[in-house]
Amino acid sequence: MTKRRRILELGKDVLIVLLTCSAVWLAARSQLPVRGLLREETAQARPQAQSEGRMEAARPLRITACLSGGAEPVRYGALYDDEACAALFQQVAGLLMEALSSAGQPEAIPRRQWEAALSSAPGVAFDFQGEIPLGVLSGWLSGEETGLTASARRLVLAVQRDTASLFYQEGDAYFRCPAEVVNPLHLEQALSTLTGNGAFYAFESEACAALDPDTLLPAQTPEPAVYSATNPVSGGQAALETLAAELGLPINANGVYYAGEWVARSGSDTLRLSNRGELVYLAGEEGGQRLLTGGSATLLNGVEACRRLAFALMGSRCGQARLYLSAITPMEQGWEISFQYSLDGIPVTLETGPAARFQVRSGRITQFSMSLRSYVDSGTQSRVLPLPQAAAALEAMGLEGEELLLVYRDSGSDTVPADWVAGGHREG
Numbered sequence: 406m407t408k409r410r411r412i413l414e415l416g417k418d419v420l421i422v423l424l425t426c427s428a429v430w431l432a433a434r435s436q437l438p439v440r441g442l443l444r445e446e447t448a449q450a451r452p453q454a455q456s457e458g459r460m461e462a463a464r465p466l467r468i469t470a471c472l473s474g475g476a477e478p479v480r481y482g483a484l485y486d487d488e489a490c491a492a493l494f495q496q497v498a499g500l501l502m503e504a505l506s507s508a509g510q511p512e513a514i515p516r517r518q519w520e521a522a523l524s525s526a527p528g529v530a531f532d533f534q535g536e537i538p539l540g541v542l543s544g545w546l547s548g549e550e551t552g553l554t555a556s557a558r559r560l561v562l563a564v565q566r567d568t569a570s571l572f573y574q575e576g577d578a579y580f581r582c583p584a585e586v587v588n589p590l591h592l593e594q595a596l597s598t599l600t601g602n603g604a605f606y607a608f609e610s611e612a613c614a615a616l617d618p619d620t621l622l623p624a625q626t627p628e629p630a631v632y633s634a635t636n637p638v639s640g641g642q643a644a645l646e647t648l649a650a651e652l653g654l655p656i657n658a659n660g661v662y663y664a665g666e667w668v669a670r671s672g673s674d675t676l677r678l679s680n681r682g683e684l685v686y687l688a689g690e691e692g693g694q695r696l697l698t699g700g701s702a703t704l705l706n707g708v709e710a711c712r713r714l715a716f717a718l719m720g721s722r723c724g725q726a727r728l729y730l731s732a733i734t735p736m737e738q739g740w741e742i743s744f745q746y747s748l749d750g751i752p753v754t755l756e757t758g759p760a761a762r763f764q765v766r767s768g769r770i771t772q773f774s775m776s777l778r779s780y781v782d783s784g785t786q787s788r789v790l791p792l793p794q795a796a797a798a799l800e801a802m803g804l805e806g807e808e809l810l811l812v813y814r815d816s817g818s819d820t821v822p823a824d825w826v827a828g829g830h831r832e833g
Contacts, residue, residue, distance in 0.1 A: 462712050462730065463545040464494045465531040466750050467621055469604055470596045471563070473526035481596075482604020484532075485627045485811060487727065487750045496595045497529050497562070500587055502546040504562050504571040505539060508553055509583035514572070519579040520608055520618075521565070522572040527593040528563030532621060534752055535731035535745070539573070544705040555580070556733070559619065564589040574619070607809075612793060615800040617808040626791045627811060629823035630782045632748055634815060636682035637722040637779040645669050645678040651718060652676070652686070654695060671695075681817060682777040683757060684718070688769070702768035704740060708733065710770065711742045711763040719761065724779040725749075731759060739766035746815075748780055751823055753813040778815065787822040795825040802827070 467484040470493065483489040523530055533542075536556040543551035557573035562584065564570075569587035573580055603624025607613035613622065638644040645667040649656055660670035666679040673689020688695070698710035708730065715728055723746060731745040731752075743759035745752055753760070755776050764772040789811065790798065799809055807827035815821045 458713070458716060459545040459709070460498065461727075462716075463498070463542055464491060464729075465533045466490065466729065466747055466752070467532040467534075468493045468497075469523075469530045469532075469621065470497075470599050471524060471526040471528040471530075472596055472599055472601060473593065478524060478526035479601030480604050481599040481602050482621060482623060483750075484604065484621055484623060485629065485750045487747070490750055493529075493599075496598075497592075498546060500529075500592055500595060501531065501560070501562060502543070503587050504569065504582075504584040505543040505551045505553065506547055506549065507584060507586035508551060508571050509585075511553065511555070511573075511580040511582045514579050514581045516579065518581065519561075519572060519574065520606075522561045522563045522570070522581075523606060524609075525563035525565050527589065527596050528561060529592070529596065530559065530561045532559050534558065534729065534747075535743075536575070536733075537730055538704060538708075538733060541705050541708050541730075541733075544709070550703075550705055553582070562587065562592065564592060613796050613809075615805045616796060617806055620808045620810075622792060622809070626789065627823075629749065629751060629787045629789065629811060629813075631785045631787050631823075632725070632780040632813065632821045633783045634819055634821045635779045635781075636680075636777065637724075638678060638682050638684070638777045639680075642667055645676065648678065648684060648718065649676055652696075684775040684777055686770075686773045688771040696770035698765060698768050698770065700768075702739075704733070706768070707740055707765040708742055711761075711765065711773075712744070714763075714770065714773070715744050715761045715775070719775060719777060722777055722779055724781045726753065726778070726780045728760065736764065737766070739764065741765075746778065746780070748813055748821075748823075751811045751813055753780075753815055753821070755815050756817060780821065783820065787824065789824055799825075799827050804828075 468490050470481045471478045472481060483493045522528065536558045538556045539553040540550040543549065555573060555575045557575050559574040561572040562569065563572065567589060569584045569589050569592065571582045571584040605622055606618065607616040607620040607622065608618035638648065642661055646656065649669050649671060654671035654674060654676060657670045662668055666677050669676045674695060675687045677685040698706045700706045719728060726746040726748055728744045729747055732743040734741040742763045742765060744761040746760045747753060757776050761775045762773065763770055795809060799807060804827040810826055811823050812826045813821050813823050
């Protein structure tokens with residue numbers, strides 16, 4: 406073999422080695438464990454992906470827009486339609502971020518002013534289903550927390566007398582904050598492509614006077630799909646070992662066993678997987694040293710760490726469902742943080758409680774439980790009562806003042822239809 410030939414062959418060998426190393430490196434990056442996702446430096450290394458994930462988390466289940474231009478304002482409602490809600494949120498998220506970042510001191514307002522805000526044009530109202538801390542919402546949208554300390558289920562950004570204001574509902578109380586940095590013209594332009602579709606609030610209809618006045622209803626009775634539901638982690642020991650690897654939890658030697666459910670030990674930590682897809686993590690003596698929230702032990706860091714962990718383990722396995730923040734409960738040295746599934750903008754309630762529930766203490770995730778479920782449109786439709794009959798049935802049951810909502814009730818069977826419920830989703 407000539408010297409030139411040997412050099413060419415050596416070059417090929419070097420190139421093959423380099424390509425192999427590159428493939429291994431890329432594969433390792435694509436399978437980065439959740440533990441890496443929770444590290445602050447990792448989050449900074451993926452600014453675009455993290456930003457997109459936070460924007461998705463900030464999206465409410467329902468949005469309405471009040472449009473000007475006619476003798477009377479008309480309303481467009483994106484409800485029970487995830488695609489329409491996502492499209493509208495993309496148009497107005499920047500304005501909501503500006504309003505939260507610049508909101509002035511809140512002042513309490515009476516109910517009539519809240520209703521006026523919901524009917525002011527141009528205006529846009531956001532319904533998050535669960536109450537969300539405004540500091541967390543602002544952090545998801547802009548990366549920085551707002552000075553507002555309230556938690557709100559509903560927010561309204563509306564223009565009144567040529568001035569933009571931010572309104573929010575906290576419990577049974579209503580508040581208004583100046584949002585003068587928001588240009589009213591920009592809000593009108595963001596909503597200019599919309600046309601009314603007849604969505605309305607219960608307080609605007611005599612026929613719905615028995616409902617919670619803030620119940621948002623469509624002009625026509627919805628026809629929600631029936632979904633097929635499966636357990637995406639039914640592989641027993643292999644499934645548990647995969648989940649442990651994704652969490653970055655090295656399993657002890659002979660540390661996997663079956664005791665009515667699959668159990669894995671990682672140091673003093675425990676990971677359990679039931680036959681129904683219930684995944685439970687309990688930190689051991691280290692007190693959750695493996696799953697750190699990163700940065701300071703703030704609520705925003707805690708919620709964001711739980712969001713990333715939930716989306717990493719559940720997001721790729723839940724089929725056509727979407728996860729949303731549903732509740733935050735203060736506890737000693739931390740919080741309990743819950744997420745729920747939704748299907749096409751309709752909440753899913755599980756017999757076991759929230760889809761994911763975390764306990765965060767002193768900057769550490771010390772415990773979590775997840776109900777791993779996968780949902781796919783079955784191609785059939787749920788049979789639900791027409792709106793007038795549903796409202797009348799609620800009143801006949803003595804449930805005046807309750808909200809009328811569509812909800813998917815997942816009892817663990819292989820099909821999940823939607824139906825009207827009074828009061829909607831409640832945390833267990």
